[in-house]
Amino acid sequence: EPEVTQTPSHQVTQMGQEVILRCVPISNHLYFYWYRQILGQKVEFLVSFYNNEISEKSEIFDDQFSVERPDGSNFTLKIRSTKLEDSAMYFCASSGEGTDTQYFGPGTRLTVL
Amino acid sequence: GDSVTQMEGPVTLSEEAFLTINCTYTATGYPSLFWYVQYPGEGLQLLLKATKADDKGSNKGFEATYRKETTSFHLEKGSVQVSDSAVYFCALSDGNTDKLIFGTGTRLQVFP
Numbered sequence: 001e002p003e004v005t006q007t008p009s010h011q012v013t014q015m016g017q018e019v020i021l022r023c024v025p026i027s028n029h030l031y032f033y034w035y036r037q038i039l040g041q042k043v044e045f046l047v048s049f050y051n052n053e054i055s056e057k058s059e060i061f062d063d064q065f066s067v068e069r070p071d072g073s074n075f076t077l078k079i080r081s082t083k084l085e086d087s088a089m090y091f092c093a094s095s096g097e098g099t100d101t102q103y104f105g106p107g108t109r110l111t112v113l
Numbered sequence: 114g115d116s117v118t119q120m121e122g123p124v125t126l127s128e129e130a131f132l133t134i135n136c137t138y139t140a141t142g143y144p145s146l147f148w149y150v151q152y153p154g155e156g157l158q159l160l161l162k163a164t165k166a167d168d169k170g171s172n173k174g175f176e177a178t179y180r181k182e183t184t185s186f187h188l189e190k191g192s193v194q195v196s197d198s199a200v201y202f203c204a205l206s207d208g209n210t211d212k213l214i215f216g217t218g219t220r221l222q223v224f225p
Contacts, residue, residue: 035213042215091156100145100206103159104159
């Protein structure tokens, strides 16, 4: 069964450093998403991406965040200058044409020290 | 704005007990409703969904019925197992935007 994959599973970084979280969505999916879950809190939407551009973003997704689909398979989330409060689990998701069902990857746990 | 409210956990049950996890929603349109499950150390897995009023989603013995009149989508299972121990998230997608809106999650602990 096709699945969304994410790398790395755990990333530790120093405050102020740049991080790139990587995702490989399901191959025939066209809609891509990033969510985050701060420890013990609810899952929050960050951004959605379709046709090589952002279709929606939340208030959390400020200028420090960016997304890119650099090739036909990867979808990345970049945080330019990490802050302590960026520590969270980051989930990538994808969905296909004509459906609102999103399939999630296993997540990347980001720890900012 | 749209929102999802779930019952607070943890819910602690003995094996073979009946499970109900309450979920209610607020939405301006006609959302699709979802239950996702997060097992310890893992990501979110889609458990079931319903796209319109009176639809019943079901999977792995879990069921939830889309009730428009009570704006609810309660999750039920007749006989839980230890392996069902996880965090359960109710979510909605209103169709006008791309995003899923999640509830706070309910932790289920099942003991033998």
